[in-house]
Amino acid sequence: MPTAGQKKLLEELKNSLTQAVPEGQVEDSDYTRTGCHLEVRLDQGGMRRVAKVMLDKRFYLETITAVDFIDHFELVYLYSTYYQDVFRVITRIRIAKDATPFSVSAIYPGAIWLEREVYDFFGIRFQEHPDLKRIINPDDADYFPLLKNFGKTKFTEEIDDILC
Amino acid sequence: MNIKTIDDATVNQRVYQLNLGPQHPSTHGVMHLLVTLDGEVVIKIEPIIGYSHRGHEKMAENRIYEQFLPNPARMDYLSGMIFNHGYCMAVEKLCGIEVPRRAEYIRVITSELNRIASHFIGAMDYAMGLGAITPFLWGWDDREQILDLLEGIAGSRLTYSYGRFGGVRNDIDQAFYNGTRRFIDRLRGRFWDYENLINQNIIFIKRSKGVGVISKEDALTYGVTGPSLRGSGVKYDVRKNEPYSAYPEFNFEIPTREAGDCLARYQVRMAEIEQSLNIIEQALDHLPPGPVRSKVPRFVTPPEGECYLTFESARGAVGFYIVSDGSRIPYRIKVRAPSFSNLFAMTKICPGHFLADVIAIFGSIDVTVPEIDR
Numbered sequence: 133m134p135t136a137g138q139k140k141l142l143e144e145l146k147n148s149l150t151q152a153v154p155e156g157q158v159e160d161s162d163y164t165r166t167g168c169h170l171e172v173r174l175d176q177g178g179m180r181r182v183a184k185v186m187l188d189k190r191f192y193l194e195t196i197t198a199v200d201f202i203d204h205f206e207l208v209y210l211y212s213t214y215y216q217d218v219f220r221v222i223t224r225i226r227i228a229k230d231a232t233p234f235s236v237s238a239i240y241p242g243a244i245w246l247e248r249e250v251y252d253f254f255g256i257r258f259q260e261h262p263d264l265k266r267i268i269n270p271d272d273a274d275y276f277p278l279l280k281n282f283g284k285t286k287f288t289e290e291i292d293d294i295l296c
Numbered sequence: 297m298n299i300k301t302i303d304d305a306t307v308n309q310r311v312y313q314l315n316l317g318p319q320h321p322s323t324h325g326v327m328h329l330l331v332t333l334d335g336e337v338v339i340k341i342e343p344i345i346g347y348s349h350r351g352h353e354k355m356a357e358n359r360i361y362e363q364f365l366p367n368p369a370r371m372d373y374l375s376g377m378i379f380n381h382g383y384c385m386a387v388e389k390l391c392g393i394e395v396p397r398r399a400e401y402i403r404v405i406t407s408e409l410n411r412i413a414s415h416f417i418g419a420m421d422y423a424m425g426l427g428a429i430t431p432f433l434w435g436w437d438d439r440e441q442i443l444d445l446l447e448g449i450a451g452s453r454l455t456y457s458y459g460r461f462g463g464v465r466n467d468i469d470q471a472f473y474n475g476t477r478r479f480i481d482r483l484r485g486r487f488w489d490y491e492n493l494i495n496q497n498i499i500f501i502k503r504s505k506g507v508g509v510i511s512k513e514d515a516l517t518y519g520v521t522g523p524s525l526r527g528s529g530v531k532y533d534v535r536k537n538e539p540y541s542a543y544p545e546f547n548f549e550i551p552t553r554e555a556g557d558c559l560a561r562y563q564v565r566m567a568e569i570e571q572s573l574n575i576i577e578q579a580l581d582h583l584p585p586g587p588v589r590s591k592v593p594r595f596v597t598p599p600e601g602e603c604y605l606t607f608e609s610a611r612g613a614v615g616f617y618i619v620s621d622g623s624r625i626p627y628r629i630k631v632r633a634p635s636f637s638n639l640f641a642m643t644k645i646c647p648g649h650f651l652a653d654v655i656a657i658f659g660s661i662d663v664t665v666p667e668i669d670r
Contacts, residue, residue, distance in 0.1 A: 167389065167604035192519045194606075195632040199619055208617070210604060210632070214516070214530050218538040220604065242518035245640045253353075268346035268669055277354050278628075288358065295360050295625055 137217045138169065145170060145189060145221065152181040161222065168210075168222040175226050176233075179209060182223050183236040186211045191221065193236075196246040198254045200280045204228060205256060209236075227256070235261040253278040310334050314651070318347055322425050322655045325665025331654065338654060341646045343639055349669040356629035361387055361461070361596050364626070369455040371631060372667035374417055375610040377410035377446065377456045384459035385540060386605040386616035390598040391461070399463035399588045400542040405476070405579045406446060406458065407541075408572040412483075413442040414610035415572075418523075418662035419565045422558070423494055425659035426503045431494050438483055445475050461596055463589030476580060480573050490566065504558040508645050508657035511556060518641035521634050522612025523568065524661050526552045527560035534608035541607075545582075546575045558660035565662075597624050611635050611662060631670060635663035 142160070149158045149172060156174040163169050172182060183193070194210040209223040227233055235258040237243040247258045248267040255276040258264055266273060275282055316322075316329040323329070326347035332340040352371055356364050368383040369376030381403045388395060395403075420435030443453045449472050450458035450465070458465050494500055510520060510528045525532055533550045535543045551567035553560035600622040606615040612634025619628040638661050646654055 165389070165392075166602065167606070187517070190516065192516050194519060194613070194615060195617070195630065197617060197630040199628045208630075210615070210617070212606075212613075214525070214532040214537075222604070240517050240519075241644070242637055242640060245636065249636075266346075268349045270346070277351060278357075280357075283354070283358075292358075292625065 135217050138219055141189075141217070141219055142169060145185075148185045148189070149182065152185045153178045163220075166222075168220045170219075170221045172221065172223040173226075174223065176228075176231065177225070179207070179223065179225055179236055180234050180239065182209070183239040186221065187239055189213070190215055191219075193240045193242055193246070194220075196236075196243060196250055198250050198256060198278075200254060200278065202280055205231070205254065207233060207250070207256070232257045232259050234259050235264075237261055252276075255279070311339065316654070318344075322658060323665070324421060325663075327665050327668075329654070329658075331651065333651060336650050336652075338646050338649055338651060341643050341654065343643065345639075345665070345668050347669065348666045350666075352670045353629055353631065356626050358625070360624045361598070361626060364629070365459070366455070366457045368631075369457060370666065371633070371670055372609060372611070372614075372635075372664045373454050374414040374664050375410050376454055377450070377458065378407045378607065378609045379614065380456050381407055381459045381541070382605070382607040382609070382614055383616060384461055385607065386603065386618055387461050387596060387598070389605050390601070390603045390618055390620060391596050393462045393592055393596070394590050395463055396587050396590055397542070397584045398467075398586045399590075401579045401583050402464050402468055402588060403459065404542050404546070405468075405576050406449070406456075406464075408575050408579075409442050409446060409476070410456075411610045412569050412572050413439045415523075415565045415569050418610065419562055422562055422656070422659035422662065423500065425655045426500055428494070428497070428500065431490065434486075434489070434493070438486065441475075441479050441482070445472055445479065448472050448475070460589060460592075462592040463587070465589075467588045473580065476576060480577055483569075483573060487570070501559065503653075503656055504562060504660070506555075507558045507649065507653050508642075508660065509556045510641060510645055514641060514644055518644060519637040520612070520641045522608070522610070522638065523564045524561055524638050524641075525612070526550065527564045528556035529554040534606055534613050538606060540605075542579070543575075546578045548575050558656050561660040561662075595624055597622070606632070609634060611664065611667070612638060633667045633670060635665075635668045639663050639668060 146158050159171050161168040161171040191211040191213045194212050197208050199206045205227050207225040211221040213219050252267050252269050311334050314331045318326050318328040328344040330342040352367050368379040372379050416435040416439045420432045424432040447453050450456040515525050515528050531550050531552050548571045551564050553563050598620040602619040604617045606613050615632030617630040621627040
């Protein structure tokens with residue numbers, strides 16, 4: 133059951149987020165199942181407007197990651213807060229495979245490394261990023277390891293068939 | 297003989313770059329710090345990471361959930377038990393598996409023992425970075441007792457694979473119970489020694505007080521968590537703020553310090569060791585009877601969907617983000633590594649300090665390199 137503080141925050145956040153990203157869907161999320169209280173779904177962009185709202189409300193950026201869904205990527209931003217009752221906001225942004233989303237590093241400097249990691253593993257190039265280069269993989273690597281087609285051979289597919 | 301002469305301009309050059317690592321004694325792990333110095337003052341610092349990247353997130357996509365069980369402990373080898381239980385909790389949340397209460401208590405006991413062991417490395421290795429060798433050996437001695445205890449029930453000393461979906465591998469035995477009681481008494485008697493040895497030491501205080509201050513604003517925008525955050529006066533601990541497992545049933549404090557410097561971070565760690573002892577003692581006092589593992593299928597098949605679960609490791613808030621496509625193989629597992637964000641915050645606080653202070657700041661943030669690289 134959400135506490136009174138969470139309910140109040142939920143209403144405030146919903147209003148601010150719908151104002152900031154009118155094109156997106158702001159929905160409640162089932163905390164016991166997903167671990168998030170609020171879910172923002174967007175197409176292509178709007179991550180910087182969401183980030184501004186979250187910084188105003190004193191949330192910190194937990195992590196940025198991406199998921200490769202073969203025909204498109206989903207960028208995932210997780211925000212949580214130090215100061216109030218537990219509250220987690222997840223922002224999912226569906227982007228095309230060749231899209232260049234905007235960086236949120238001007239708002240959250242901590243995103244500089246998080247976005248470098250996403251670029252390193254998925255090849256997503258962030259616009260207006262101060263220093264977009266490889267971070268964990270070698271500088272001269274010509275692959276993006278977390279893409280679904282990386283490392284797939286006939287042998288691994290057979291193993292997958294056995295395991296599934 | 298051909299002797300190269302250096303011209304005056306090069307000799308008089310004040311700004312230069314220095315490589316700390318990849319094999320530097322203070323980086324306890326393979327990490328490379330590229331430091332730009334003006335004389336002895338740091339202008340810019342750039343950590344170069346990835347030397348111990350093993351691709352755990354990619355590995356997860358190529359094996360079933362059970363086969364990934366040994367991996368989380370290898371991400372952060374100093375608090376492997378906490379990671380191991382955390383991964384089990386994430387999968388349990390995804391599948392809706394219930395955990396018996398006794399298993400939750402055992403998870404808390406083993407996690408807190410592991411936290412103490414990890415904090416001893418964090419705090420004592422920091423002291424060694426400042427030139428004190430004795431505390432390191434004393435801390436290692438206390439840590440050794442914990443490793444022996446955990447070895448007795450989990451079978452390994454660092455990279456545990458003790459958690460199972462729906463509980464733990466096996467019940468704790470009498471030897472573990474008695475040994476943990478003895479360890480608590482022994483450690484309580486030694487706090488006084490640590491107090492005398494380190495906290496009153498004038499060199500230690502001068503090297504750490506006012507060095508490497510993380511402000512609350514920096515902590516927020518860089519996503520700092522764990523003892524490094526609590527040293528800056530923010531009372532945020534996942535165990536209290538977002539209770540999981542059996543933690544709501546125990547009575548413990550979240551130690552914080554206002555200063556935000558290296559000394560504050562060290563003090564928070566030592567205070568947390570005491571709180572962890574309290575938790576273990578309460579858990580042993582009220583250990584419920586019953587099974588330690590619920591009935592789960594031999595292979596779990598989570599429904600389609602995703603979940604995010606966060607827990608407090610010795611270094612901060614760890615998160616497991618699991619995406620399932622309804623098959624027995626995870627579609628994607630992302631691990632939020634606290635050291636990753638904490639280390640990046642270091643690039644903000646280091647400029648303006650002396651080179652020797654970089655070692656102090658690095659030690660006081662207490663990062664584990666394999667956890668950053670994954």
